Amino acid sequence: MDEDLRERVEREAEKHALLNAVKHESDANVGAVMGPLMGENPTFREHADAIPGVVGGVVNEVNGLGHDDRRTRLETLAPEQLAEIEAEDEGEDHPLGDLPNFEEYDEIRMRCAPNPNGPWHMGHARMPAVIGTYKERYDGWFCVRFDDTDPETKRPDLDAYDAILEDTEYLGFEPDATFKASDRLEIYYDHARKLIEMGGAYTCSCSGEEFSDLKNDGEACPHREKDPETILDEFEDMIAGIYDSGEMVLRVKTDIEHKNPALRDWVAFRMIDTPHPREEAAEFRCWPMLDFQSGIDDHIIDITHIIRGIDLQDSAKRQRFVYEYFGWEYPEVIHWGHVNVDEYDCKMSTSTIKALIAEGELDGWDDPRAPTLRSLRRRGIRGEAITEAMVQLGTSTSDVDLAMSSVYAANRDRIDEETDRRFLVRDGNQIPLGGSPPDEATPPLHPNHEDRGVREIPVGDSVLLEPDDLPDPEERIWLKGLGCFQYTRGTLQYTGEEIDVVREGDVDVIHWVPAAESVPVRMRTIDSDVTGRAEPAVADLESDEMVQFERIGFARIDRHEEDETVTYYAHP
Incomplete structure (x- = not known):
């Protein structure tokens, strides 16, 4: 390992060792340092055999420092990440810690920035839930x-724009403003022109493979030193659609020898032949990359705090180059880990769900088997229950697991x-x-609210019982709301x-229905459709009304068809 590489490894290892030690208020651990170290520095991987020895020495040095000295050193090396750790610590009494440096802003302004390629699944709900909270x-401001x-x-779905706004409202929040980036291309073009004029961007016709080789070798692209006039002319040709897809890009000029190759002269604009599905944007072919578009918008909209996935750390680093060119102050950033949701067989991915619908494996976005907000809404789960469960996850940089049982518990508290x-x-x-039972059963509508009255269920000469409830010979059972019976x-x-x-x-105590006057019910669940028969009054309930089927669980009345009532199972 040469001296330059060793110094880079030691510098990065020190940062991650300090992060590990300060966050857990204990000695750093080599194993805990190696993961993020190698993840953030892919060029280290070819030296994987030698790096643990270097890391071990650095970890020993960090462990020799006291907590205050570790914090002071970390504040020098990685102030933003230290702020994230301290924000988490300050929020121990609440799952959401205070936003970093919130007291320095007249108004907290945040954004939820979805890609409208489909309605939201459960993973998407975390962002609006936390931002809205x-x-x-x-008493801040947020936009979609x-x-x-x-x-x-990631082609936009025209129906997804309204669907996402509906999902935001379902979770309990109304944005203060709504924007579509595809309406704002001229803004991005103008900022690109200014960046070119100040020497911060250049047009490049290298193939992807050619530039990758140059980038990985730390060598400058041959187009890097073109004069601004030529670059502007070629960029205008990009806007005019003169070039084919892949023929020309606009790159932000960064540090071609930056330790992270992903940050070296990254693409800001590229050519795309596929027309945008929105008519208002269909004529454009020169499109900004997300890091450029989002970075410009965050400044123009005056965003103070950004929450994004930890896998997008490089996005903040790329955007900072643009902010430095323009002399802007970068927003506060919180990075969090992924959220994993249990219970579903279907992968939490918009493209996967879309494919399953196209293949007929799912009936639609609100199929009870789909891990989508539309599905949960149709099942009768309140959006506020989802928000509560998501907020409880906090904003840890580690991946977190959401048990659907926590959503169900929050919903049960609201509807029981x-x-x-x-x-x-x-x-x-x-x-x-047999034995002349009463003609009518009168179980309560709700066991805790006698004032609501009772259900009047005609009995008839026979009843239906679930197979597991059949008594043994001569055994007694109590048919709820009716009385005691012996099986003879x-x-x-x-x-x-x-x-x-x-x-x-x-x-x-056994639940039952009259054999003659019960009504057929199909209950759609996350596993399969369940058929059965319900007490007669279920056929008169309004669509969207919730019921609790005793000893089974909560369900939402979806619709009444000619031969059955369709319900959607919510949870136990």
Whole structure:
């Protein structure tokens, strides 16, 4: 390993060792340092055998410092990341720590910047949930800005613009403003022209492979020193659509020997032949890359704080080059890890979900098996419950796991008291009744609210029970709201006993429906469709009304069809 490389490894290792030690208020760990070190510095990988020895020495030096000295050194090497750690620490009493340096701003201004290539899945919900919560905390401002400047690879879906705004409202928030980046191309062009004039960008016709070789070798592109007039002329030709896709790009001039090759003279504009799906933008063929477009917009819209995935750390570093050229102050940044959601078989990816719909594997974006906000809304889960669960995850830089049970618990807290109870029997066995039971059962609409009254369920001469509830011969059961029965020679004989037999623990309480007057129900769940029969009044419930099917769970009434009532299962 040459001396220059060793110095770079030691410098980066010191930063990550300090981050590890300060965050956990303990000695640094070589294993914990190696992961982010190699991830941020891909050129180190070819020296992977030698690097652990260098890292071990650095870690020993860091571990020899006291906590205050570690913090002071980290403030010099990586002030932004130290601020993130301290923001997390200050927020221990609340899952969301205070925003970095919030007191220095007259107004906190944040943005949610989705790519409108489809409705939102569960992973997308974290951003508006957290940003909306911060807006409320600081009486701030936030916008939804559609970063839709890639009409080819992440092609916008025209229906997604409204769908995403609906999802934002569903989560409990209303943006203060809405923008479409595809409406703002002239703004990006003007800033590119200014950047060219100050020597900060150049047009490049190298092939991708040619430039990659130059970049990785730390060698300058032969087009780098063209005069600004030529560059401006060629950029205007890009705007006019003179070049084919891949023939010409505009690059931001950075440091061609930067330790991170991904930051070396990165692409700001490229040519795309595929027309944008929005008519207003279909004529354009010179499109900004996300890092340029987003960086310009964040300044113009006066964004004070950005929250983005930790995998986008390089985006902030690229954009800082542009900000330095223009003399702008970069917003505060919080990087967080990915959120993983349990329970779903379907991958949380817009492109994957779109493909499953196209293949007929899913009925649509609101299929109960889809990990989408539309699906959860159709199942009867309140958006505020999702927001609460997402906020509880905080803003850690580590990947976090969201258990859907936490969403269900938050939703249950919101709907339990207001949701009436009903009976639903799945795969019912028909059992005749004997012994002159009452003609009508009167279980309560809600066990905690007697004032709501009771359900009046006609009994008839037989009932349906779920297979697991069939009693053994001569065993007694209590049919809820009706009374005590003994199973004798294939018949449930009414015994007339009082509820005391249940309180004494001798009799199980069973839900049931009348065989003759029950109504067919199809309940759509995350696993499959479940069929059964419900008490008669279910057929009269309004669409969108929630019910709790006793001993099964909460469900939303979706619609009444000619031969069945369709419901969507929410959760236990």
